[in-house]
Amino acid sequence: MERPLLTVLLLVGLIIGWAVGSAYARARRGWTDYQTAKKSVPGARRGAWGLVRGVAVKAAVVGLLLFGAVAYAAAGSDDETAGPAPTSSTSSTTRDEPSHR
Template sequence: MEPAVIAALLVVGLVIGAGVGAAYARAKRGWKDYRTIRTSVPGARRTAWVATRAAITKIGVIALLLVGAAAYAAAGNDHERAGPGPTPTPTPTVTHTPVHRPGR
């Protein structure tokens, strides 16, 4: 064979080999990552549920406080619900009536 053909086949083989090798390394890395993540998922799942329960508890407490505040505001204070108080008795007004004296 001619040296040019051998060089061309060598270059084509190197390019194909580099592509296949990179793909193999990527696949091997992916499987390793998958196995690592698969073993850590139960712990992560537990952590996620703990965080979710904490958030739901906080939201529930805040909602109860808001409902209580709204009920308190809707009920009003005691003065508004007591109704009218005793009616005040009218006080007599003293008016000075001029006295007419003759001769003055």
């Protein structure tokens, strides 16, 4: 009767050992992944800020170009290609003949 009891205890020990061992292995993999990610964060942060800086510089250049184009268009209205300037229409009533009343 002692043999079946030892077999049951051995099976229970194996199941508990397998569960604890797989949990430990999972925890070690998680810890290793965490340490790897923790070490890569400063590099990733630097890379992300580099990308943001690049986009900001490009947006600033485009904005300056647009501002320059608008300023050039606003200041360029007195160009020769603008056509003749409108003249005031004053009607002069000059008569060559003397008026008879």
